[in-house]
Amino acid sequence: MRGGLLRLAAVMVKEVRQLSRDRLTFGMVLGMPLMQMLLFGYAINMDVRDLKTAVANQSGSMLSQRFLSDVRQTQVADIIITTDSPQSLENLLRRGEISVGIHIPSDFDRRLTDPNRPAAHLLIDGTDPTITAVANQLTSLVPDAPSGLTATRHIEVRPYFNPEQRSAVNIVPGLLGTILTMTMMLFTAVAIVRERERGNLELLINTPVSTPELMVGKVVPYILIGLAQVALIVALGQLLFEVPFAGTIGNLYLGAVVFITANLSLGLLISTVARTQFQAMQMTFFVMLPSILLSGFMFPFEGMPAFAQFLGECLPNTHFIRIARGVMLRGADVADLAGELRSLGLIALVALGLAMARFSRRLD
Amino acid sequence: MSSPEQTAIRATGLSKQFGQLRAVSDLSLEVPRASIYGFLGPNGSGKSTTIRMLCGLLEPTSGEAHVLGLPVAGNASRLKARIGYMTQKFSLYGDLSVRENLSFIASIYGLAGRRARERINELQRRYDLVEQQTQLAGTMSGGQRQRLALAAAVLHQPELLLLDEPTSAVDPRSRRDFWACLFELAQAGTTILVSTHYMDEAERCHYLAILDRGVKVADGDPEELKRETGMHVVEVLGGLVGELQETLSDASDVFSVTQLGISLRVLLPTRCGEPEARVRALIDPVDRGARVRLVDPSLEDVFVSATRSPSR
Structure with missing residues (x-):
């Protein structure tokens, strides 16, 4: 021993x-x-910030402006290009110049009160799963309907143990x-x-x-x-x-x-x-x-x-x-x-x- | 040399097969205690394989070996404390110093504290390693490394020392010193089995076995082997060495011709009665000036006659 x-x-x-x-x-x-x-x-770093974003705002209404400023504030999207049609958004996306495209149709305000039609379109570069996941967050930013009609409350995500994600x-x-x-x-x-x-x-x-x-x-x-x-x-x-x-x-x-x-x-x-x-x-x-x-x-x-x-x-x-x-x-x-x-x-x-x-x- | 007390190694019919290759076949030997026993043979003749079978590193395909009175099979671990083994390649740690290597080996063999210190000091003195004791083994010369390896192999005072081509990477001077150490150990009662491909080393052994392609082709003490070659050795000293060699090699009763500088060594079977006259007769047509004389066989002649089949 x-x-x-x-x-x-x-x-x-x-x-x-x-x-x-x-x-x-x-x-x-x-x-x-x-x-x-x-x-x-x-x-x-999986905290994705400043995704290159282009906007085609065909409405130009007050509500659409407010929506875009909300998007900017998240810091998730960095709006670098403003264009006029969804087609040009698609082109930009295809060429890889942007990761996210936001298309706001001309009848944006009216669509907000219509539960059957989407108010806006989010075009996302799906090749990167992380970007997809992050950009999805933007969908929660659709503003409340102007009049008494309550829009669907989005599910609030509260991450435990890592609140700041x-x-x-x-x-x-x-x-x-x-x-x-x-x-x-x-x-x-x-x-x-x-x-x-x-x-x-x-x-x-x-x-x-x-x-x-x-x-x-x-x-x-x-x-x-x-x-x-x-x-x-x-x-x-x-x-x-x-x-x-x-x-x-x-x-x-x-x-x-x-x-x-x-x-x-x-x-x-x-x-x-x-x-x-x-x-x-x-x-x-x-x-x-x-x-x-x-x-x-x-x-x-x-x-x-x-x-x-x-x-x-x-x-x-x-x-x-x-x-x-x-x-x-x-x-x-x-x-x-x-x-x-x-x-x-x-x-x-x-x-x-x-x-x-x-x-x-x-x-x- | 038959009682177990006087025999350090007895092997009978030892064989080792590696796939298609028969490395050692049907080898029997008996090594008396306190003697230096040599394995002489070229590379690949089965020297290392035999040594590894004797210390239990390899399992014989057939045959058995008794070492220090115990059968090797089943006793390998018990024998380890009584055998010292020096591998062909330096196998101590190059990134440890001389002293660190020796203390590691000492602890492995259960030597600690003052006893270990004293033994290590003694070995460092005897093997001339005092000045190198803090030097990393990897930075030492071949001769120094070999002395360290020997010191490590004998640290636990083994009864049997197995040395696998210990001097293959060492200059002649270090080789002579090394052999002086071996004689000292044998004198003190250690049995030594050493493999070599140097004739001068083989000459120093008490007993010798010549191995060729895994087969023991001759054994005995060097003098006896030289006496019993069954060959006459005729030395030819002459000018046209190249042509003489050609002529002699062609003769059917000449066993072999080797050139040594400006002379030729001619081996003729002893049944040829008048070797000098025979050689004279063969070379006269080529070079009348060559001198011919009968000499004593050397160990190299023994080796040549034992390892080369006469038919060629």
Whole structure:
């Protein structure tokens, strides 16, 4: 037992020493979260504003003017062109010069009181789903009917937990899981392959070091690195994007430990399958892409077909994003997260078990 | 050399098949304790495969091996603590220093604290690594790296040391020093199995097995092997070396002709009674000035006669 702990400690010390000398990996530990946060936080901004808009106002009435000024005030649409016919709006749209066209017919005021005919037409560039969704908001701006006739009240949308609908608030918890998936899995995916490529493994498997000692010794140092990354990302999220933190940091860390272990175990499993470091990286991407697309990070989980949802459930990132959003935005506690924690633990155990079973202490 | 106490390795009928390739076939050997046993053979002759089977890294397709009194099959992990293994390629960590590498190996073998420190200091002194102890292993010269690898392989004082072409990337001076270390270890009771393709190294072994395409073609101590080549060796010193070689190679009773600088080494089977006269008769038509004399077989002659089939 003492010998086992000694060997485990030796493997861990060795890993940390190697890591501290590997400037590229070390840079990845710090640089990756920083870069991804800035990229996703600023560049991939889902708060769509200032859509290029053209207007064909054939009515010119008071009400139509008021409607257009309301549109301007939303800042969703930036009216850059004024034209005279719906045909020219279509042309502008086809040429890609505008994303939204607003056509106000000459009988606009009369149409407002007629429930059977639309008061105005909104022409939208449907090629981008985000634009479509945002431009749809404009339909709620149709002004009240002038006389006693009450127009249909539009359903008021009140987004909970992110009242201002800032995407950074949603993205940062998801980004936390996605960055950790990228870095953690990559670390261990190349870990054993690298030793095999450099010939270290032939020596190692000829010593009394056991498979669990080797595997656990490789995983533990990276758990600590992962937790440091969590701190970095959460701090950046608060500093740059004022992402709220409703729950306790302890709960987030609890989820993170299990999540990081699951990712590292998956990486180890890849490492026992791949023959070269390059193969290991390719396989990592194979897991990474679904972790971004199917985890609920980019697209809502509920909208996916059952099979995609099943795949998503097998990915650690899916569960961790729920945990992170829960803790950071809703203030969820351990009891709320038990199911997700269990799933993560299961993934970690299965992956680690498979990795150990696959790891051969022979060369043939 | 038959009782288990005196035999470090006993292998019988060891074979290894990789797909279509038969890397080692029906190899039997017996290595006495505290001796240096050499595997001599060209690349691909099955030296590494045999060593890997002996330490349990590869499973033999057939045959069995007993190492240090235990069958390797089923005892691989128990034997690991008693065997030191030095791989053909440098397999310690290039991004760790000499001392860090040695402390890692020490911990792996259960050595900690003062005992580990003392052992590492001792090894650094003996293998002349004191000045390099903080240097990263990856930045060291071939000779230094090889001394480090040996220090790591003997750190846990193994009874058996398996060395797979330990000196293939090392200059002659370092090779000589390295062999001095091996003799010291053998003197202290360590059994050493070393593979090589250098004749001068093979010459230093107590016992030698010559491998050719996975088959053991000869074994014994180097002197015995030289005595029992079954060949006469005739040296021909003359001007027209190229033409002489051609003439001699064409003769049906000449086993082989090798050029060594300005001389030729001619091997003739011992059944040929008068080797000098025979060679003289063959070369006279070409070059009367060439000198001919009978010499003792070298290990290279042994190697040539053992690995080349006479029919050609």
